[in-house]
Amino acid sequence: MKKACYIGGEWVGTAEYAPLYSPYSGQEIAQIPQADHHTVQKAIAAAEGAATVMRRLPAYQRASLLERISILMNERLEEAATIIAIEAAKPIKTARGEVIRTIQTYKFAAEEAKRLHGETVPLDAAIGGEGRIAYTVREPLGVIGAITPFHFPMNLVAHKVGPALAAGNTVVLKPASQTPLSAFFLAELAEQAGVPAGALNVVTGSGAIVGDQLVRDPRVRALTFTGSPDVGIAIRNRAGLKRVTLELGSNSAVIVDRDVQLGEIIPRCIFGAFAYSGQVCISVQRIYVVKELYEEFVRRFVAETMTLRGGDSISEEADYSAMINPEETKRVLRWIEEARQLGARVECGGQMAERMLQPTVLTGVSANAQVSCQEVFGPVVIINPIDSVYEGIKLVNNSRYGLQAGVYTNNLSLALHAADELQVGGVLINDIPTFRVDHMPYGGVKESGIGREGVKYAMEEMTELKLVIVKR
Template identity: 60%
Template sequence: MEDYILKQSLWIGGEYRPAATYTELKNPYNLEHIADIAVAGKNDVLDAIASAEQALAKLASLPAFVRAEILEKVAGFLKEEREECAKIISQEAAKPLKAARAEVDRTIMTYTFASHEARRIHGETVPMDAAPGGEGRLAFTVREPIGVIAAITPFNFPMNLVAHKVGPAIAAGNPVVLKPASQTPLSAYKIAELFHRAGLPEGALNVVTGSGRSVGDILMKDERIKMITFTGSPEVGRYIRENSGLKRVTLELGSNSAVIVDKGVNLEKVIPRIVTGAFSYQGQVCISIQRIFVHEKLLEVFTEQFVEEVKKLKTGNPLDEDTDISALISRGDVQRTKEWVDEAVASGAGIKIGGSNSDGIYQPTVLVDVDASEKVSCEEIFAPVVHINRFRTMDEAIEMVNDSKYGLQAGIFTNDIHHGLQAAKRLEVGGVMINDIPTFRVDQMPYGGVKLSGMGREGIKYAVEEMTELKLISFKME
């Protein structure tokens, strides 16, 4: 008898709906067939939008405390089913199990923060008499739901990045049509089930899977969609921005994040932290460290100790408890990574460790003497590859970090407060982490980038602001 294969249908209007066609979902590590996933057709996507629009009035009219309680219940369900959720992430994304558990824990926090924000969405009074002609008036602002939101999410944090879009949307009273990454749909469908159990009105959250281009094009063109929130590549982000008309758009795109290691820092403390920032989830993190700039006085000893720390990482099955590095999301990404590294080596870069692959796993790789024009430096590699280069002065280090089309987050380790403040002022990024890695993020902080790293901010409070309209109300008291 064949093993049971899950047949995952669409989630529209508070129920599962079969699709005309399904596609195989395979585990990126061993290519095992783990589910058949519905492929949404045009009418399915239109039905999801219609379902969301029908739910808008009911969701928006729910008292804030009710929306908050729904979000709290989802966080509670996630706590109860933490291990199951972690295994879903691990299987479909090849995320090492300990990293998958950490993602579930962060997802719980994200929905908890969303429940808090649902209770404190408010406006402010406006001093109308500050201008001539404004006297005798009382004015205040309120925040109202923007409407149906289309959320398009990536594979690398299939629960928490969904939460960063769905959480604030529900907190603010906006229904959602969610299009998760094709490789990681099961996490999204699981969340839809939890919201249904928590009492979310039918149609307030719909999940449609299928081709990113075909589903995305429908969402972009439909006037019932009032906002698109997207996390993914700059190329797709630009396409969405250019084809969404007057919809509000927030984009969380790529990066080639850098960290500066100033002279005088404690390498025993710094190096394990940088290894974590460079190789967590195989480097498939938007703020993963890709470029390391080390003061020339520390370069030799830093490189030697860094490589020794990288040797401690264990590769293998993502479901094994001690695995640190597992397969990249696709065999095509392994091949692309190999090509980029080989190109850099052919141009004069040196390999200190790694540079090989097997069974979908690209070995943790450390390069030196990489030219800034190489793809492993100037593009987003999204793989367990970093390079170490030297600098002489802080001005030079900051210029090298800024020599990038991206600007999401950057880090600097220094004992010199002036260098820290200089970096904070001059680094062209959305977030500067002083004495920490650029990969640092907690889920209530504002998060987003500049240049090709995107536009708009996430972090629940800040996302709620993006997902609401500000209305002014003025009373003439005469």
């Protein structure tokens, strides 16, 4: 199956193609176009050409377009989930959940398109300001360059495309090399929904060609990127005066206090650690449990983890499947072995079953081990004992990342203290950091990124504030 880029409302072939392989079976599933510089230039020119059309489109029409995308996606929900399951090896029942969220994200974008507004400014609060009316408006930036990752190939695209179109911008989208089929599927829906030609463009190929050109081209007014810190930092360093939103790395943690019941907590933490083989930005990677509960927590956590079933991603029975590619699997295995060499104990997992890395639980992990201080992005969780929540807070903060963190406690004062002291973008009291709904502000501090997603908040990042003053 040979695919094509989507540029200016047309499907455009390229001189070169690359095979796309299923992470689970290893079989070829498509031939993906590899854009050259001319193709990227054509996409940026198409987006720039459509910018005036989108800027002048009334809010209700932008909302209607996004609503139609959500309706069309809902009609083809199973097809969309199957695409994700095949290209990303995301278990089909998890892929369905992503599609449902994606539909909701476009609905949120449709709603927010009608709520984008400014405010009046009381100039007469200052001497000399009397006799004037002032108000602000939010205007679209123009062309938005969107670079998206593999692990939520529809919903993280929606978090960039939805707000951009809702605010009246145009988009050049570069999807992850492993998950372009989801982006092509979106382009089909957008075309069917009546999105103006050039408002959405999908260009596939190497980051060195497509991504670099989006960063360097002055016609691209803003960049929104989800991916690794190294790439994100490089983008920001080269972007000049472009608006930049970066969603980067994490090693999210959970703190478990002594006064909680484990019946609900353990299944939630297992879900947070091993959903989609831990390939989630806010996957639970570190769990710190007070010593009084530690042994029971580990025993029950390991027992429930061992009930998870691996298999083909399109199987309804599979809880997990293969990681995104063999090289990532080998890296995670090296990190597990490093932790073992530093004194960690492998409570379960740590081995391959066919092409799948089994869910892995480590205890007694050194803070210097890569599985503790880096982002694993694989099915690995560490569980270490702590004397108190206060110690847990220090351990959570001892990280280059700060995306989200969870604290389980029935002590209100302690919960509020944790909310104040944790150096993260989001604190979840009595829940795991893997929680996200699509209209909340989402983003991190330190090397977890800059800016916020969540449709309303992303629209603020993608618009310019203009002040208008009328003298009577």
